[in-house]
Amino acid sequence: MIYLILDAATAALVRGPTAPGYGLDPVPLLDGSGWILPAICATAPEHAMHHQVLATMPVRPVADAEWQQDEELP
Amino acid sequence: MIGVGVALPGLITMQGMDPWAAAALGRMQAPPDDFVQRLDAGARIYRADGVLDQLDALWVTGSYSQAAARLNLVPWTGTVTNVLPNGEMVGAATGAPGTMPTGWASVFTVGGITRQVVGAGTVNGLRYIDVRFSGVPASASGIGIPLSPTNACPGVVGGRMTASLYLALVGGSLTGTTLTRVNYTEYNASNVFVVSDFNVIPAASITLTSALTRVSGTRVLTGATAAFVMPALEIGHGTGAIDLTLRIAAPQLVRMDVPGNYIPTSGAAASQVQMLYRWDLSEINNPTWTAWAPGAPGGYGGTASYLDTNADPSIDFTRASLNSAAYGAWVASETTSSARVLGQTNSTTIISPRSPSDQANIRVHDTGTLTASVATSVGLTAGNRSASMARQLYRNGIALSSDAFASSSMSTELWLLRAASSYHPGQVSAAFAGASLTAAQHLAIYRGTAAILGVTP
Numbered sequence: 001m002i003y004l005i006l007d008a009a010t011a012a013l014v015r016g017p018t019a020p021g022y023g024l025d026p027v028p029l030l031d032g033s034g035w036i037l038p039a040i041c042a043t044a045p046e047h048a049m050h051h052q053v054l055a056t057m058p059v060r061p062v063a064d065a066e067w068q069q070d071e072e073l074p
Numbered sequence: 075m076i077g078v079g080v081a082l083p084g085l086i087t088m089q090g091m092d093p094w095a096a097a098a099l100g101r102m103q104a105p106p107d108d109f110v111q112r113l114d115a116g117a118r119i120y121r122a123d124g125v126l127d128q129l130d131a132l133w134v135t136g137s138y139s140q141a142a143a144r145l146n147l148v149p150w151t152g153t154v155t156n157v158l159p160n161g162e163m164v165g166a167a168t169g170a171p172g173t174m175p176t177g178w179a180s181v182f183t184v185g186g187i188t189r190q191v192v193g194a195g196t197v198n199g200l201r202y203i204d205v206r207f208s209g210v211p212a213s214a215s216g217i218g219i220p221l222s223p224t225n226a227c228p229g230v231v232g233g234r235m236t237a238s239l240y241l242a243l244v245g246g247s248l249t250g251t252t253l254t255r256v257n258y259t260e261y262n263a264s265n266v267f268v269v270s271d272f273n274v275i276p277a278a279s280i281t282l283t284s285a286l287t288r289v290s291g292t293r294v295l296t297g298a299t300a301a302f303v304m305p306a307l308e309i310g311h312g313t314g315a316i317d318l319t320l321r322i323a324a325p326q327l328v329r330m331d332v333p334g335n336y337i338p339t340s341g342a343a344a345s346q347v348q349m350l351y352r353w354d355l356s357e358i359n360n361p362t363w364t365a366w367a368p369g370a371p372g373g374y375g376g377t378a379s380y381l382d383t384n385a386d387p388s389i390d391f392t393r394a395s396l397n398s399a400a401y402g403a404w405v406a407s408e409t410t411s412s413a414r415v416l417g418q419t420n421s422t423t424i425i426s427p428r429s430p431s432d433q434a435n436i437r438v439h440d441t442g443t444l445t446a447s448v449a450t451s452v453g454l455t456a457g458n459r460s461a462s463m464a465r466q467l468y469r470n471g472i473a474l475s476s477d478a479f480a481s482s483s484m485s486t487e488l489w490l491l492r493a494a495s496s497y498h499p500g501q502v503s504a505a506f507a508g509a510s511l512t513a514a515q516h517l518a519i520y521r522g523t524a525a526i527l528g529v530t531p
C-alpha cells in the first residue's frame with residue numbers, strides 16, 4: 001500500500017481533528033525514520049487544512065512489517 | 075433537525091415502532107425502508123432481554139450511509155457543566171472602546187487595530203456582544219479574544235474538552251482576514267503557560283455569515299502539568315486593512331465530546347442534566363467504508379487507520395463500570411491477525427477475533443488475556459466482566475471460555491480497528507460497550523445485531 005512519509009515536525013503539525021468527525025494521527029515507522037499516513041489523506045476533503053503541506057510529502061509503498069506493532073497474543 | 079451531539083427533543087415515535095429504534099432513526103437522513111425494518115427488528119430483540127438498559131454505546135457501521143455508520147445509537151443522560159464562568163458576557167458595555175465582558179479583557183491585537191464593543195443584547199434568547207475590529211495591522215498576526223481568564227476553567231491532561239459558541243458577521247467584511255478559529259491555551263496550577271492547542275474549532279468548519287451559527291470543536295488536552303484551559307477566538311489577518319464586526323453569543327466549554335445544550339453562566343460554572351447523543355465515531359486516517367448489501371454487512375476497514383469513539387469510558391460511561399462491563403465487535407471479514415478490532419492505548423480492553431493460532435482473545439479492564447479456540451473471525455466476539463474476578467469470552471452469543479482474572483482499571487479511550495500501535499486489517503460491521511450482560515443478553519445482542527445486519531443467526 002502507498003503511504004505518505006512524514007517527518008516528525010509535519011506529523012506533529014497535522015495530528016489532531018481536521019473537521020468535525022475526522023482527524024489525522026500519523027503512525028510511526030518502526031525504524032524511527034518517519035511517520036506514515038494513507039496516501040488518500042493528502043486529497044481527502046476533510047483534511048483540506050493540511051493539503052498544502054501533505055502535498056509536499058514523499059510517497060512510497062510501505063510494508064505492514066515496517067509499522068505494524070502487534071503484541072504477541074496466544 | 076437532530077444532529078450529532080444535539081439533545082433529543084423527545085423520543086420520536088414512529089407508528090408502531092420500537093421507541094429506541096425510532097429515536098435512532100430520527101438522527102439519520104432518509105434511511106431506506108429495509109434498514110428501518112431491520113433496526114426495528116433488532117431493537118425488539120434487544121428490548122425483550124433488557125439489553126438496551128445495559129448499553130452505553132452501539133455502533134452499526136454496516137449501514138446504508140457513511141454518516142449513519144458513525145452514529146452511536148444509544149442516548150446518554152447525565153450532568154453537563156459549562157465551565158466558562160461568563161457565558162452570559164456580564165459586564166460588557168458598548169462604547170469606544172467600550173468594555174469587554176468580565177474575564178474577557180485580555181484581547182490581543184497588534185498595533186494599528188482598534189477594538190470597539192458596538193453592541194450587546196439578546197437575540198433568540200441568547201445573550202450576545204458585537205465587537206468591531208478595524209484598522210491597518212502593523213504586522214500579519216491574529217486577533218485573540220479570550221473567552222475566560224487563564225485560570226478559570228479546570229482542564230487536565232487527557233481531558234476531552236469541547237468548546238462551542240455562536241458567531242455571525244454583522245458588520246464590515248472579511249477582507250484582510252485569513253481565518254477564524256478557536257484555540258486552547260493550557261496553564262498549570264500556578265497560572266503559567268503550558269501548551270497551545272490550535273484549531274480546536276477548525277477554521278475550515280467556520281463560515282461567517284450574517285446568520286448566528288453555532289460552531290464547536292473538541293480537543294484532548296496534552297499538557298502534562300495542565301490545570302486550566304482557556305479557549306480563545308482567533309481572527310487571523312495580513313497587513314491589509316480590516317474592518318469587521320463579529321457577533322459572539324452563548325460560549326460554552328464542557329468536558330465531554332459534544333458541545334451539549336448551552337448552559338448560561340454569570341460568574342461561575344453551571345450545570346444541567348441533559349439527554350444527548352454522544353460518542354459518534356470519528357474517522358482517523360481515512361478508514362475505508364463499505365455500504366451494507368444483502369449478504370455482506372459492510373462497515374469500516376483499512377490499514378493504519380481507525381475509528382475513535384470519542385469516549386473516555388473511565389469517566390463517560392454510566393452503565394459500564396470497572397467490575398461490570400461488556401464490549402463486543404462484529405467482524406465481517408475472514409481475517410487472521412494478532413491485531414485488535416477494539417482497544418485503546420494501554421490494551422486493557424481488547425477484542426481480537428482470530429489470532430494466527432486460531433484463538434479469540436479478550437481483555438475487559440485488565441492486563442491478562444482470556445482466549446478461546448475459534449475457526450473463524452467472522453461474527454460477534456465479545457468480552458464480558460461480571461465481577462472483579464470473573465470474565466467471559468463470547469462468540470455469537472455463546473460463552474466459549476471464562477476465568478477469574480482481576481480487574482485493574484477502565485480505559486480512558488476506546489477505538490475500533492486499533493489498540494496501542496496495532497491496527498486490525500479486517501472489517502468491523504458493529505460494536506457495542508456497556509455493563510455486564512447475562513448469557514441470555516449476550517445471545518440477544520448477537521441475535522439483534524444479526525437482525526440489523528441482515529445476517530441469519
